[in-house]
Amino acid sequence: MLFAKSMVMERALLDWSSLPNTLGIWLQSAGGVAAFAIVLVYLARYLQPDARQQHVIALPTLLQGVVANYLSYFLFAIALAYGFIFLGWIGFWAGIGPAYLLLPRARENLPFTPGDWILILAGGAALTVAVTPIAADLVTRISWGRIWAITRLSWKEAVRGRVVWVFGAMSLVILFADWFIPFKPEDQVRNYVRVVYWSMTPLFLMTAVLLGAFSIPNDVKNNSIHTIVTKPVEKFELVLGRFFGYAALLTIGLAVVSCISLVYVVRGVNEEAQFESFKARVPIYGNLKFAGTQFENRAENIGREFTYRSYIKGTTESRRQQFRQFAIWDFAEIPEALRERVEPIIFEFAFDVYRLSKGDEGEGVKCTFTFVDVNKFTTQDVHRQAQQLDQKISEMRQKAEDLRSKIQKTLAEEARTKPGDRAAIEERKLAEYEKIRLDLIEEFGIYQVGASLLDYHTQVIQVPPEAFKILSKPPADQGARAVGNQPALRVFVSLDVAREAQMLGVAPFDFYLLAFEKPFWQNFLKGVIGMWCTHMLVLGVAIACSTYLSSVISLLMTFFLFLAGMNTDYLRAIAHGQVAGGGPAEALVRLSTRMSIAGELEKTPTTSLIHFVDSAFGWWINRILNLIPDIDRHDLNQYVANGFDIGWTQILFFDNVVPLAGYLIPWAVLAYYLMKFREIANPS
Amino acid sequence: MAKTEVVVETRKLTKIYRDFWGREKKVALRALNMEVYRGEIFGLLGPNGSGKTTTIKLLLGLLFPTDGDALVFNMASGEVRKNERIGYLPEESYLYRFLNAEETLDFYGRLFKLDSKVRQERAEKLIETVGLKNDKKRILREYSKGMRQRIGLAQALINDPELVILDEPTSGLDPLGTRWMKDYIVKLRDEGKTIIMCSHRLEDVQDICDRVAILNEGELRKLDSVKNLLEDVLRLELRATGVQLNDELRRDLEAVLEKHGGNLEFIGHPTTTLEALFLRIIEESKAHPGRRYMPEVSKNDPQPAGGPVDAGSTHIKN
Ligand SMILES: Nc1ncnc2c1ncn2[C@@H]1O[C@H](COP(=O)(O)OP(=O)(O)O)[C@@H](O)[C@H]1O
Numbered sequence A: 001m002l003f004a005k006s007m008v009m010e011r012a013l014l015d016w017s018s019l020p021n022t023l024g025i026w027l028q029s030a031g032g033v034a035a036f037a038i039v040l041v042y043l044a045r046y047l048q049p050d051a052r053q054q055h056v057i058a059l060p061t062l063l064q065g066v067v068a069n070y071l072s073y074f075l076f077a078i079a080l081a082y083g084f085i086f087l088g089w090i091g092f093w094a095g096i097g098p099a100y101l102l103l104p105r106a107r108e109n110l111p112f113t114p115g116d117w118i119l120i121l122a123g124g125a126a127l128t129v130a131v132t133p134i135a136a137d138l139v140t141r142i143s144w145g146r147i148w149a150i151t152r153l154s155w156k157e158a159v160r161g162r163v164v165w166v167f168g169a170m171s172l173v174i175l176f177a178d179w180f181i182p183f184k185p186e187d188q189v190r191n192y193v194r195v196v197y198w199s200m201t202p203l204f205l206m207t208a209v210l211l212g213a214f215s216i217p218n219d220v221k222n223n224s225i226h227t228i229v230t231k232p233v234e235k236f237e238l239v240l241g242r243f244f245g246y247a248a249l250l251t252i253g254l255a256v257v258s259c260i261s262l263v264y265v266v267r268g269v270n271e272e273a274q275f276e277s278f279k280a281r282v283p284i285y286g287n288l289k290f291a292g293t294q295f296e297n298r299a300e301n302i303g304r305e306f307t308y309r310s311y312i313k314g315t316t317e318s319r320r321q322q323f324r325q326f327a328i329w330d331f332a333e334i335p336e337a338l339r340e341r342v343e344p345i346i347f348e349f350a351f352d353v354y355r356l357s358k359g360d361e362g363e364g365v366k367c368t369f370t371f372v373d374v375n376k377f378t379t380q381d382v383h384r385q386a387q388q389l390d391q392k393i394s395e396m397r398q399k400a401e402d403l404r405s406k407i408q409k410t411l412a413e414e415a416r417t418k419p420g421d422r423a424a425i426e427e428r429k430l431a432e433y434e435k436i437r438l439d440l441i442e443e444f445g446i447y448q449v450g451a452s453l454l455d456y457h458t459q460v461i462q463v464p465p466e467a468f469k470i471l472s473k474p475p476a477d478q479g480a481r482a483v484g485n486q487p488a489l490r491v492f493v494s495l496d497v498a499r500e501a502q503m504l505g506v507a508p509f510d511f512y513l514l515a516f517e518k519p520f521w522q523n524f525l526k527g528v529i530g531m532w533c534t535h536m537l538v539l540g541v542a543i544a545c546s547t548y549l550s551s552v553i554s555l556l557m558t559f560f561l562f563l564a565g566m567n568t569d570y571l572r573a574i575a576h577g578q579v580a581g582g583g584p585a586e587a588l589v590r591l592s593t594r595m596s597i598a599g600e601l602e603k604t605p606t607t608s609l610i611h612f613v614d615s616a617f618g619w620w621i622n623r624i625l626n627l628i629p630d631i632d633r634h635d636l637n638q639y640v641a642n643g644f645d646i647g648w649t650q651i652l653f654f655d656n657v658v659p660l661a662g663y664l665i666p667w668a669v670l671a672y673y674l675m676k677f678r679e680i681a682n683p684s
Numbered sequence B: 001m002a003k004t005e006v007v008v009e010t011r012k013l014t015k016i017y018r019d020f021w022g023r024e025k026k027v028a029l030r031a032l033n034m035e036v037y038r039g040e041i042f043g044l045l046g047p048n049g050s051g052k053t054t055t056i057k058l059l060l061g062l063l064f065p066t067d068g069d070a071l072v073f074n075m076a077s078g079e080v081r082k083n084e085r086i087g088y089l090p091e092e093s094y095l096y097r098f099l100n101a102e103e104t105l106d107f108y109g110r111l112f113k114l115d116s117k118v119r120q121e122r123a124e125k126l127i128e129t130v131g132l133k134n135d136k137k138r139i140l141r142e143y144s145k146g147m148r149q150r151i152g153l154a155q156a157l158i159n160d161p162e163l164v165i166l167d168e169p170t171s172g173l174d175p176l177g178t179r180w181m182k183d184y185i186v187k188l189r190d191e192g193k194t195i196i197m198c199s200h201r202l203e204d205v206q207d208i209c210d211r212v213a214i215l216n217e218g219e220l221r222k223l224d225s226v227k228n229l230l231e232d233v234l235r236l237e238l239r240a241t242g243v244q245l246n247d248e249l250r251r252d253l254e255a256v257l258e259k260h261g262g263n264l265e266f267i268g269h270p271t272t273t274l275e276a277l278f279l280r281i282i283e284e285s286k287a288h289p290g291r292r293y294m295p296e297v298s299k300n301d302p303q304p305a306g307g308p309v310d311a312g313s314t315h316i317k318n
């Protein structure tokens, strides 16, 4: 998304309700890895040539007595659980009916199947087995005092090794970036933010990966690890101390560099850029659906912007009668504070305009926003509501006309009987008109605003507070809305009738209610927290790798994971079989039979085997993909650059911190064992 | 000294180095059985590559035994707790060179969770006793090998250990440093600590060790007290002053020995070792600072052993 002109938000916003699902997936994946590792340990144990070492690396014997016994039972249960799933697969393929219950769900947005629950439980048990020795160590042996000593040591090492000077490189960017950044006035902040973020990222990532990958291997190489682990130090304390020391260094470095960069970004912001992105909008998003299109959840695909935006058509003068297409946003709830506001309520939007022929230059595309109170419709069906709109509006206009002329008549009468008081009468007339307007909004539940669209610009429409209050009023009968699951406010967006065919590209987050605005600097620093998550991730992975691998290999390994992490979308598409021609088995069959990608395979037992192999393969790839970090989620520059507030819980906590922890914990477990079973044996 | 309490014990201790695939690379130690008693200096002696360092690493739990057991204070060597009572001086570069002496001791003190007052006191005292008082603020990167070995010893003693394990403590040191180190080790023993040291230099072990184990190719060749190993009961040594060697004396001595059933093997003037000579010179130069050695102009002048020093030192009198 290099220099995309407007906000593209492809991630769903997360909250507490997403937690159970996430936790389930995590237990399946991390637990699966743990189970796999346990199998490897047992395998290694039996392949071990030295009888003496066989019992050293049996997991449960790390603990003595009762606990070890329990863990053995766990191991048995885990084996049983995975066995069941395997049987389920076999049974499913063999065509035994209820076996499918034992299969994991096909897609991640479906509810958990019994098979999923078995996997979750087995994963949880495997993790318990793996984590119990660590937990026991943490409670009984690991000392934060010693970790602190090693943290201080790492910090001193990095500082005295002049690592901090690297951060100084940022000043070069700040000094010279101006020469290379061309911008339209409205893009000033946007481009500055991007340049700053994109120069900070490699700088800190390189530092993190180098510090992490070289620390423990250097300790080993210099023999200094000899003086550490012959003190009453648990080897894992060294890992943690290294991590915390470098993490502190990176954190403080990042804090300083980003504060300086912030000053660089905010000086001399021009007016247009101020409006575009020099703020942190706190939007309330609606749910997007469509009426008058083939599908409810998406409109036409015109092959632009991939799958993110879809397009509604406008009617032309020659084809007036054709049913119009609508993009519809439902706002589930409107905060009470907004309804009580006395200033106009602001909605913002940034749509893509697509004209089939070149329209009049500089003239915008006209469209209409219709705000409605769904409770004022006789039907709850969106399509019917859309069809009724025109009808209702003309009724409303008619009625307004009638009422106004009535008022006019009575007032004219009064003016004749009581001449001389013209100003007062005029005033009353306006008041009456206003009352009619509001009464009608109340009666019909409709308010319309027109706008002239400019491509991709963030634009504003305002709704008068009185009208907004009426439209978003909860129904008198509170239960009514809950039953129909009706939104508090619905907005129909359609193109006006025009001479030429026009299309409007919309995405769910393109239109929103601007609840309020927060200062830009806060948002800038929140974006830095996302960056920080990436640094911690890279540092953690590098250190974990280096507990076993050499420094250079750890470095490469971390790089590899990082690069894969930036392309998870593509890998995931393959895993989910969204690539034409099916999964690997099917592709193989097509290749060998020279069949084209589009044709359906015949329905034979072989085909079902092929599909079975592919789905199993996809499922496994998915597990493996979960081992790869999703780096993109931590890149929050879009929010900052486009001036959207980064929500503390929805974005920072659930989409950054929680995944970071979920990803690093298994690595920490791995590092614990690798370190524990490591001999300090470099020949001297 | 009651040498009864066993501090370290190995039973059939064996170590085979293997590569990643479990293939054998080297049998570094084979079925070692030994015991170390409280309060003695125990020497591991052997040529390079004989398995001394391997033995020590096994005792410390840095390596896992392939077979057999290593017990320290009756705990398995893998037990981290035993390290509370052990001090270890590794063989080669093992310090953080970006720290100075004070910080080094402070860091290792923290690893023992000593509270800051104790840490400070001990560090100061150790720096004083190892003779680095004037250099304690310099970072270790600037230290000479001898100074590094001193601070290395200090870090091994920061926890006031019962058992001190020293891997080649004198390697790379000049004779003076070697002497200092040996004296210090003896002092530690006299304080009641048990010491295990390994070395490939015979004279080190001979001078200070109470008992030695001689290793070769990973196998124990001999284990006994130094006295027993070196003492040869069928030989006799005799020293005398005030006489010059001449044939008559020789004949008389031969006669006496023959009468007692013995044989004269050798008679002559004692020579000194270079180490002893070197030490004496240094001692003297300490006693008379400022004196310099100037070579004599005449080369023919017969000189007694060690003569040039005496002759040279006469140039500047004080
Ligand atoms: N990590 C190792 N891998 C393979 N062989 C080793 C390793 N460490 C030591 N050795 C070998 O084991 C033997 C004993 O080594 P070591 O105990 O260091 O001897 P010493 O300390 O007596 O000089 C040597 O032959 C050495 O090459």
Ligand SMILES: [Mg+2]
Residues within 6 Å of the ligand: B049, B052, B053, B054, B091
């Ligand atoms: Mg050695």
